[in-house]
Amino acid sequence: MSAAEQRVGAVGSVVEQLREKIRALQAAPRRYLAVLRTGMEAVDALLPSGGFPLGQAVELCGEAASGRTSLALRAVAAAHREERLCAWVDGPRELYPPAAAALGVDLERLLIVRPKAPEQRVWAAVQLARSGAFACVVLDLTRGVGSTGRMSRVALAEARKLADAAERGGGLLLVLTSPESPADGVMRLRTEARDGEGWSVEVVRSRQGGTGARAELPWSVLYPELGLEDGGRVLDVVEAAEDATPDFLREQAGALRNGCGILGQRPGRDASMPSLREGLDAAGVAH
Amino acid sequence: MRRAYLHFTRFPVQRKVVELPELTGRPFALVEEVRGQRRVAFASTTALKAGVRPGMTLTAATALEPVLRHFPYRPEDEARALTALGEALMGLAPGFQLSAPDGLWLDAGAAHLVGGEEQLGARALESCAELGYRAHAVVASEAFTSRALARYGARRVEVVPPGEGARALAPLPLAALEGPEGAAFSALGLSTLGEVAALPAAAVTARGGAAGARAHARCRGEDDTPFVAAVLEEVLEERVVLDWPAESFEPLRFALKTLTDRLGARLSGRRRAAVRLTFTLKLDPAGQVRVPLTLARPTAQAKLLLDLARHRLEEQRLENPVAEVSARVDEHSEDRGQQLALGDAPEGDAALEVVLSRLVTTLGEESLFAAGLETVHRPEAAHGTRAFRPPERKRGLAVDGLEAGRRNDVGGWNDADSPLDAGSRNDVVPRVGRERPSRLLAAPAWLDAEVAESGRLLAARLGGKRHRVTALAGPERLGGEWWSDAPYQRDYYRVHFEGLGPAWVFRDARDGRFYLQGLFD
Numbered sequence: 001m002s003a004a005e006q007r008v009g010a011v012g013s014v015v016e017q018l019r020e021k022i023r024a025l026q027a028a029p030r031r032y033l034a035v036l037r038t039g040m041e042a043v044d045a046l047l048p049s050g051g052f053p054l055g056q057a058v059e060l061c062g063e064a065a066s067g068r069t070s071l072a073l074r075a076v077a078a079a080h081r082e083e084r085l086c087a088w089v090d091g092p093r094e095l096y097p098p099a100a101a102a103l104g105v106d107l108e109r110l111l112i113v114r115p116k117a118p119e120q121r122v123w124a125a126v127q128l129a130r131s132g133a134f135a136c137v138v139l140d141l142t143r144g145v146g147s148t149g150r151m152s153r154v155a156l157a158e159a160r161k162l163a164d165a166a167e168r169g170g171g172l173l174l175v176l177t178s179p180e181s182p183a184d185g186v187m188r189l190r191t192e193a194r195d196g197e198g199w200s201v202e203v204v205r206s207r208q209g210g211t212g213a214r215a216e217l218p219w220s221v222l223y224p225e226l227g228l229e230d231g232g233r234v235l236d237v238v239e240a241a242e243d244a245t246p247d248f249l250r251e252q253a254g255a256l257r258n259g260c261g262i263l264g265q266r267p268g269r270d271a272s273m274p275s276l277r278e279g280l281d282a283a284g285v286a287h
Numbered sequence: 288m289r290r291a292y293l294h295f296t297r298f299p300v301q302r303k304v305v306e307l308p309e310l311t312g313r314p315f316a317l318v319e320e321v322r323g324q325r326r327v328a329f330a331s332t333t334a335l336k337a338g339v340r341p342g343m344t345l346t347a348a349t350a351l352e353p354v355l356r357h358f359p360y361r362p363e364d365e366a367r368a369l370t371a372l373g374e375a376l377m378g379l380a381p382g383f384q385l386s387a388p389d390g391l392w393l394d395a396g397a398a399h400l401v402g403g404e405e406q407l408g409a410r411a412l413e414s415c416a417e418l419g420y421r422a423h424a425v426v427a428s429e430a431f432t433s434r435a436l437a438r439y440g441a442r443r444v445e446v447v448p449p450g451e452g453a454r455a456l457a458p459l460p461l462a463a464l465e466g467p468e469g470a471a472f473s474a475l476g477l478s479t480l481g482e483v484a485a486l487p488a489a490a491v492t493a494r495g496g497a498a499g500a501r502a503h504a505r506c507r508g509e510d511d512t513p514f515v516a517a518v519l520e521e522v523l524e525e526r527v528v529l530d531w532p533a534e535s536f537e538p539l540r541f542a543l544k545t546l547t548d549r550l551g552a553r554l555s556g557r558r559r560a561a562v563r564l565t566f567t568l569k570l571d572p573a574g575q576v577r578v579p580l581t582l583a584r585p586t587a588q589a590k591l592l593l594d595l596a597r598h599r600l601e602e603q604r605l606e607n608p609v610a611e612v613s614a615r616v617d618e619h620s621e622d623r624g625q626q627l628a629l630g631d632a633p634e635g636d637a638a639l640e641v642v643l644s645r646l647v648t649t650l651g652e653e654s655l656f657a658a659g660l661e662t663v664h665r666p667e668a669a670h671g672t673r674a675f676r677p678p679e680r681k682r683g684l685a686v687d688g689l690e691a692g693r694r695n696d697v698g699g700w701n702d703a704d705s706p707l708d709a710g711s712r713n714d715v716v717p718r719v720g721r722e723r724p725s726r727l728l729a730a731p732a733w734l735d736a737e738v739a740e741s742g743r744l745l746a747a748r749l750g751g752k753r754h755r756v757t758a759l760a761g762p763e764r765l766g767g768e769w770w771s772d773a774p775y776q777r778d779y780y781r782v783h784f785e786g787l788g789p790a791w792v793f794r795d796a797r798d799g800r801f802y803l804q805g806l807f808d
Contacts, residue, residue: 065788069725069808085639085677096727096805097658097670103725107658109677111643115650124646131642145728145749145803193788195757219789223807225722228783232760234743 036136036172038074042215043201046189048208051078054135057163057173059183062191064145067199069095070103070222071191072138072174077104079172084135087111087128091121092144122158129165129173137166140176141183154183162186197229288514289395289449291380291408291426292433293415298389299329299360302368305419306545314352317360318345328360358530362388368549371525373517375418375552379411382516386434394514395426408444418552429510432456435463435480452508457481468502471495480506519557523616525549532571532608536601539609543596546614551589560585560622565615566596570607578603581652583643583675585620591637595644602648623679643675664767665775666804667727722781724791724805731802734792744782744792744801754784762794781807 035051037044044051052058052075060068076086086109088095093114101107111134113124125139139162141154154162154175163186166173175183182188188205194216202214219226227233295301299317304310314334316327325345337352349355365388373383373391379401380393398407408424415422425440427433427447432455436445439459447455459480461469472483483491484506492500504510527542554561562585568576578599586592596614646655656672663669735748746755761780768774776796783789791805 063786063788065724065726065784065790065806065808067788067808073725092726093729094726094806095658096723096725098660098666099723099725099727100658101660102723107660110657111675111677112656112658112672113646113650114654116654120650124650127642127645131638133639133642145732145806193783195783195785199788219807223722223789226781226789226807227722227760228758228781228789230758232758232781232783234759234780235762 036075036078038071039078040074040217040221042217043071046201046203046210046213046215048206048210052136052172052174054172055167055170057129057159057166057175057186059175059177059186059188060191061177061179061182061188061204063179063193064142066191066193067201067222068176068191069140071189071201072176073100073103073105075172075174076100076110076136076138077106079135080104080106080109082135083109085109085111085133086136086138087113087125087134088138089113089115089121089125089128089140091115091118091140092142094144095140118152122154122162125173125175126161126165129162129169129171132169132171134169134171136172136174138174138176141181142176142178143181153181156184159183159185289398289404289426289428290430290433290514291393291395291398291404291411291424292386292390292430292437293376293393293411294390294423294425294434294437295415295420296389296423297329297331298369298420299365300331301420302365303358304331305548307541310356313356314339314354315356315358316345316348318357319360325357327357361528364528367525370517371549371553372415372418372420374519374556376411376414377556378558379407379414382514384515385517390434390437392430392433392514394516398426404446405444408446412444418548427452427455429505429508430512430514431505431510432508435459435505439463450508452510453481453484453506454508456506456508457484464502464505466498466502468495468498471499472502484508523550523553523561523619524613525553525615526611526613528611529609532610534608539600539612540597542612543600544593546612547592547596548589550614550616551587551592554587554616554619555622558622559619560587561592561616561619563616563618564592564596565617566600567613567615568600568603568605568609569611569613570605571610572607574607576603576605579617579652580644581647581674582640583677584640585622586640587622591640594637595640598641598644599648664765666723666765667729667731724789724807726808727791727805728803731793731804734801734803736801738801744780747784747792747801747803749784749787749803752786754787756782757785758783758789765793766796779804 035047035049035053037051047053060071062068076088079086081104088110090112095112097107100110111128113128115121115124121139121141125137128134129137154177162173162175162183175186177183179190187207188203190202190204191199192202193199198216198218199222200214200216203210203212205211219228303315303317310331312333313331314337315331316334316339317329318325319328320326327339327341327343327345327348329341330339330348334348334352334355337355339348339351339355345357366385369385369387369391373385373393376383376393380395381397382394384392386392393407393411395404395407398404401407401410404426408426411424412422423437423440423443425433425437425445425447427436428449429452432447432452436447436455436459439462445455456463457480461473461478461480461483463480464472464483477483483503486503488500488503491503495502525546527545529538529542533539533542550561550564562582564580564582566578566580568578570576580595580599582595643655655675657675657677658670659673661669661671736744737746739745744756744759746753748754759780759782762778764776764778766774766776777793778796779791779793781789782792789807790803791807792801792803794801
């Protein structure tokens with residue numbers, strides 16, 4: 001076979017490959033997103049459709065640190081893997097983007113909305129969900145840790161509006177609430193921090209069934225390097241405040257250095273140097 | 288030099304119909320003031336059929352056609368509209384020259400890029416038709432030949448090969464000369480340009496002088512008028528003066544459509560997409576309202592711009608009626624267009640733009656943003672805010688090719704022990720983020736803490752409740768910024784509070800107290 005014939009053969013095979021690829025693309029079913037999976041099998045198994053269903057409103061209710069935010073972030077990350085847009089209505093202004101990025105959230109595709117007035121939160125979420133431009137809208141209705149005052153509860157009419165917006169827009173609407181002021185009228189998942197070992201999720205209210213299903217998971221599923229199992233592990237630092245703090249941070253900078261005077265010199269002829277032995281003992285405890 | 292002339296028959300009339308569609312098929316006239324008298328400058332076809340002629344006084348025209356509507360004729364507005372049209376055609380030609388009031392020359396030097404001169408003419412007419420204008424196009428080497436043929440020729444698109452100008456011009460009537468020379472030749476008993484061209488040059492020059500010689504040369508297909516391309520304005524701005532101050536939004540709607548249509552056409556002619564626009568409403572008798580509009584996805588689509596503008600302006604509460612509307616593009620970027628896949632809605636991201644615009648109007652621009660990571664060690668400063676400009680979705684063959692390429696590039700970068708399926712995640716996530724809380728307080732809150740003698744945290748009071756510490760991990764020491772006014776030195780602990788959950792707490796070395804910074808929610 002001559003070189004020219006070989007070349008023709010190669011070109012032909014490339015064209016054939018491309019044709020094959022186009023055929024495969026055309027034959028493949030259109031990627032249609034129906035649920036957003038959290039990536040945690042135990043949680044996905046709780047939900048009737050095997051993940052957070054699109055076109056519905058779901059409430060995640062739990063204490064201040066019970067894994068609600070991480071679950072929502074995982075749903076957002078699942079939408080981002082399909083290159084869809086998401087929005088986060090951040091009522092208490094507490095979402096920490098670096099942690100979100102670590103969970104796989106594409107920060108460029110996440111619109112963060114921080115309304116100034118609390119009553120605008122639900123309105124903003126309804127607008128975002130109804131538009132249909134976002135696959136997942138998270139509405140954070142919790143109260144910040146430091147803030148005081150009564151939390152307004154999501155009324156039945158508002159919950160109806162939220163559910164309707166989600167249905168019309170075809171996206172998922174996640175509502176984060178605290179147990180003191182839960183929302184009414186939507187599917188509810190209750191999250192609970194049990195102890196240093198783990199946390200649990202329970203389906204409290206659901207129209208599609210599965211009410212009462214419960215999963216218990218270790219914290220390492222959400223935060224792989226949290227390290228709070230068995231009471232945690234503390235690196236025992238001896239009186240860190242004395243030694244570790246750089247001098248320039250202390251009030252009287254020159255007064256105390258190594259327990260001696262300025263520049264570590266002896267304070268005077270009459271005072272004795274501190275014993276070396278004491279320092280060595282202290283170091284032994286530290287390591 | 289090859290150039291194409293586009294002639295828009297009675298351009299001001301066409302423009303008026305484009306701006307006010309209700310005038311279609313109605314008799315109306317554009318009126319200018321000549322020595323204190325209002326005279327008809329241009330009349331619509333229906334008005335012409337009724338006998339209205341340009342140059343007539345308005346009184347005479349109204350006597351002929353009692354339902355005749357009239358509008359003022361403003362040559363500067365026509366020139367602006369014509370310029371916008373020329374810019375819109377810059378996708379086909381590198382430059383254009385205005386020939387007020389109803390035509391323009393295009394530089395046909397790049398006709399081979401669109402498939403030849405015939406194609407250039409056809410596509411220019413197509414573009415004009417999309418904007419609502421009807422025109423004739425003639426491509427020729429001389430300015431006069433192309434203009435005269437477009438105005439007085441019969442064909443919609445015509446190409447005159449180089450050197451054949453005289454033959455193409457020969458059948459045209461003397462009126463095509465458009466000057467006093469025409470009358471002189473007509474007095475000699477001539478009726479077409481071909482007959483003029485056949486006269487001996489010396490005789491014409493002896494009788495008609497320089498002007499006669501020029502007219503004669505033009506008829507022979509010789510014209511050395513240079514092509515002077517219009518200089519593009521740096522600032523993309525459009526202005527519409529309303530015929531009378533608008534009390535309601537309805538008249539404004541048409542003005543906005545004109546504005547956005549022109550801006551969209553000009554932007555797409557320059558292959559640019561608007562990122563930020565400002566709408567200015569001049570009120571009558573005094574006052575001004577500025578409405579900024581920022582787009583998440585840059586666009587040159589007039590329809591989308593109109594939707595957004597309408598939405599933004601509809602909600603404005605104005606004290607006085609609006610006399611004038613203008614729109615300026617403050618920032619624009621390269622227009623990459625939008626690739627729609629099979630089954631996508633043709634409006635693409637319109638829903639996104641509309642909802643963003645609605646939120647911006649109500650909540651304020653600073654309430655909407657996308658976050659970005661900063662290379663700062665202090666936890667509360669490790670992220671910043673950016674404008675929300677989501678990247679386009681990649682589809683079809685492109686996404687497969689890109690993903691395959693990236694997978695090869697990345698190779699071993701994906702950490703296999705990731706909690707998510709590592710294969711699908713292409714970007715490298717910073718490891719340190721995995722032990723950071725998902726909620727971070729804007730400012731660290733002082734913790735009412737119970738501390739053992741050894742310095743160990745035992746319990747804390749939060750929201751009036753005592754929470755016992757059941758697990759504790761740390762410390763992780765973070766310090767820095769000693770070069771600035773506010774250095775920090777903190778020992779971070781991950782603490783599990785009973786009845787609350789895991790929290791991120793630090794002990795500040797400056798005062799030895801515990802602070803709550805975040806929650807592992």
